[in-house]
Amino acid sequence: MNNPFMARAIELAIRNVREGGGPFGAVVVREQRIISEGVNRVTFTNDPTAHAEMMAIREACRKLDRFELSGCEIYCSCEPCPMCFGGVYWARLDRVYFGCAAIDAANAGFDDSFIYSEITAPLSQRQIPLIQMERDAALEAFRAWENSPNKTPY
Amino acid sequence: MNNPFMARAIELAIRNVREGGGPFGAVVVREQRIISEGVNRVTFTNDPTAHAEMMAIREACRKLDRFELSGCEIYCSCEPCPMCFGGVYWARLDRVYFGCAAIDAANAGFDDSFIYSEITAPLSQRQIPLIQMERDAALEAFRAWENSPNKTPY
Secondary structure, three states, rough: OOHHHHHHHHHHHHHHHHHHHOOEEEEEEEOOOOEEEEEEEEHHHHOOOOOOHHHHHHHHHHHHOOOOOOOOEEEEEEEOOHHHHHHHHHHHHEEEEEEEEEEHHHHHOOOHHHHHHHHHHOOOHHHOOOOOOOOOHHHHHHHHHOOOOOOOOO | OOOOHHHHHHHHHHHHHOOOOOOEEEEEEOOEEEEEEEEHHHHHOOOOOOOOHHHEEEEEEEEOOOOOOOOOEEEEEOOOHHHHHHHHHHOOOOOOEEEEOOOHHOOOOOHHHHHHHHHHOOOHHHHOOOOEHHHHHHHHHHHHHHOOOOOOOO
16 A cells, blocks of 8 residues: 555545444545545434545535635545535545545445436436426526626636 | 425525525425425535535435435426435435526536536546546455444445
C-alpha cells in the first residue's frame, strides 16, 4: 500500500464495518493533507444519503467554509455511486481516486450498477417511474431566479 | 395547477429564491399527505449536497425513523440531478414527479446535463479524472463486511 490517503480511506471502511456500518470510507485531501474523513452512516443515522463520500465532502466544506472544493481531491475505498459522483461534480473536486470498482460493490450486495444502468435508460423504461407534470407552472421558479437581485450563483 | 403537491414544491422553490436560495423545491408524500419539504440550501449552508430533493429525503427519513422511503413519492419542481436521482434510488421511493426538465435547469445556469453526459462517458474521457488504485487492498473492506456478524444490510 503506497498511497497514505487511499490507505486511510480503506482503514476507515474496515473500521466502520467493525462498528456495524457499511464498508465504505473516503477522505478529502488538499495540498497533500487530509482535511476531512467520511464513512457510511446510512443505517446509524437513518439517512440514505450518508455515504462516505457525501460525509467527507460536507465536512470538508464546513471546515473550509465554502460550498465547493476546487483544489481538493477525494480518495474513496470504492468507486463512487451515481449519487456521490453527482456530489463530486457539484463540489467541483479536482480528481477522484478509488479502490474497488462498482462491480465489486455489486458483488458485495450494494447495487450501484443498477442505478448506473437506470440513469442511462429512457424515462419510460425506468423501474422507478419519473413523471413530468406542470412544467409551465414550474418554470416560474427559474423566472424568479433570473429576475432575482439577491441570488448567489453557483 | 391541479396537483397540490407539485404546487407546494413550486411554491417552496419560488419562496426560496426570494430568500436568496436556489430555485428548487421538493416534497415527500405518503398516503396523500406531505411528510417533509426541502429547498436548495447549498449557498446558505455551504453544503453542495443540500439540494431540495436531498433535504426532503433526509427529513422524511428522520420523521419516519428509517433509512428508506418505500411507500412514498417525491414531487420536485425540477427533474432531479444525478446526485438526487441516486438519492431517490437509495431511498427506494416509489415514484418521482417533476416539473421542469433538466434542460430547463441548464438554461437557467444549473448544468445538470453536463453531469448526466459525464456519467455515461468512459472513465478515460471524463473531465474530472477518476483513477483506480490499490483495488486488492480496498477489497479487504468488502471481505470484512461479508464476514461481519453485526452488519445491517440495506
